[in-house]
Amino acid sequence: MAANLQVEDSKARPQHPIKSLLGTMDVRAYTMIAAVVLIWIFFGVLNETFFTARNLSNLFTQMSVTAILAIGMVLVIVAGHIDLSVGSIVGLTGGIAAILSNWLGLPVGVVLLCTLAAGFLLGLIQGWLVAYRAIPAFIVTLGGMMIFRGILLGVTNSTTISVSDPVFMALGNAYFSRIFGLILSTAAVAFIAVAILRKRSSRKAYGFDVSPFGVDITKLVIYGGAAFAFVLTMNNYKGIPFPIIFVMILALIFSYISNKTTFGRHVYAIGGNADAAKLSGINIKSRTMMVFVFSGLLSSIAAIVLTSRLTSATITAGEMYELDAIAACVIGGTSLMGGVGTIFGAIIGALVMTSLDNGMSLMGMESFWQYIVKGTILVIAVWLDISNKNRKAKKA
Template sequence: MTSSTLASMADLKQVFRRYKIIALLIAIAIIWGFFSFMTDGGFVTPRNLSNLLRQMSVTGILACGMVLVIIAGEIDLSVGSLLGLLGGLAALLDVSHHLPLALNLVLALGFGLALGLLNGYLTAYLGIPSFIVGLGGMLAFRGILLGITGGLTIAPVSDNMVYLGQGYLPPQMGVALGIALFVLAVALTWMSRVNRSRHGLPLAALWRDALKVVVIGAVLLAFVRTLNSYDGIPVPVLLLLALLGLFSYVSTQTVFGRRIYSVGSNMEATRLSGVNVQAVKLWVFGIMGVMCALAGLVNTARLAAGSPSAGNMGELDAIAACFIGGTSMRGGSGTIYGALIGALVMASLDNGMSMLDVGTYWQMIVKGSILVLAVWVDVSTRSGR
């Protein structure tokens, strides 16, 4: 290749690195446009978009935990089976033992934390590769699920539990939420400018921050109006928004979050600097277990039943969402909002192909190909070639 061609390729890599999220949003627009055209507008109806977001919430919850695991330089292949196990356990406790919802939630989250910490202990303290730990968990957790359910669907779950997966916020509360999020965006943008000015750091042009706030406001307005024109904002989507805010704060504004990135970037240097690397990895897997419990509860509530096949291949969707959203397979790089955008890509493909009655085998081929493509993009844009 000529030097000008190599320079152009290098410039393209730099642009893609910097504007990867914008590229993803453009990809989502293209996917939605294609499926809307193929379904004569049926894909973008408020009803289908509400179903799409509720469907995405399960993968999104898993992705919130998985992105931390991958940033820390590890992988967890057991999340789909653990989701199924904890969701099935919650259904069993609800249907057979009639436990109050609050107690059921506490038990499911507690079991999720314990099993996640077990995975973390095996990986961080016993030195077993996380790939093997996850693979073993995938088989073991699915086997336990089949054992406690007898291979049968557990149904019907109580109305209180169903609300977690099928409930909606009243329209008035949806509007209030949209206004609150917009005010929060304005406040955070202003505080960022004030802090940068106080420390003598360069400031972005005021019109850029103003444009960012306007775009956020337009997105929130479209989001609330679209969902309120159906039944309101789904409860699982509300939960996902809360997790987005919580995990974004933890990963960017806390010492623990910075340590996760540091461990994934250079584990040995981080250890030599005095950070307890094993403890960081232990708690990352513990958080992943809690996310599996939440996703299992939402999935059971959405289906109004505990299924022995629940969460099957869920680990593929979660891992693909992270890689599509810009998380590096090498660790040390990734964002929560990027992983959720990746989850939206996966859910959009699932939903659109289902509406077009595309065969299951083709859906698996497409999703597997996208996973490989996402990793290839990560490798090619980060390499020096």
């Protein structure tokens, strides 16, 4: 009886606003945001060019390809698999886009559909081999990485194919107007406000504790301020780059898929405990195949952005991108053991990786240092993830 009264009293007692705010946060994600801030401050102090609107605009544009790949990679890793072929799919589908546009002179719409279809098909083939033929994903995608790169070399005769279609080139190089940016930031703030109010009303309806109203206002100010700061910074150069909007749209779509759909819940269940998922009636094979389909499809979207931005398809396009995508996911909190990971975290991880590349390039550091630093960070991130899981296991 006393225990029940104590529980009821703790529920009735209002929490301290700061504790309430911290309690609603994804600690890992906000730690990564803090890491981004520290990285930016570090490079900003060492090189004043880092914080210019032009450099930040270039940084976010560079981030877009890694972010798009990381969005697809999250679902693959959460399901307990890995995809080492995404970089080669980027190279091959980018080459296909350039061939269709330059050599065959097809309209942009046809080029885009064929490129997306190619990525979808490559993901489908690999997913079928993993799901229905029980070949380990590591082997299938490692083979795919070599096969797709070889096909690219063969179909392009190991030459660079330029792209001259102005509409296609605009996809990776154009900017939205400054007015559009302001409208977008205003809409983002309105969306966040509505989401917060709906969450409060939903928790009240089901009798759950609700955070103090001041905490939600603080969150709205922080998120809204970040949105307006981003837009104003981009507007100080040329406006919001097209590729960033693609990242935002894809992030919203796949966040919804992973969090609000049956498919997403099944993917997390499979990665958490495949045996339990099977016993609960989840079609593991079809879900597994679909995560590879999504990965291939997103790789082709990344290829379109990259080929458009570079105005050409090269035989080296996409090399090592699979490692950047995996690193972005792991740094953003996705567990290589499966069952844990978020789209938002992967995008923050991609921002960390790109910020390191951008900052070290501005400082004139040799390229080998970039590999050393990013590799070290990846190992540390995995080590922290494993240590955290071990601590939780001991407490349990």
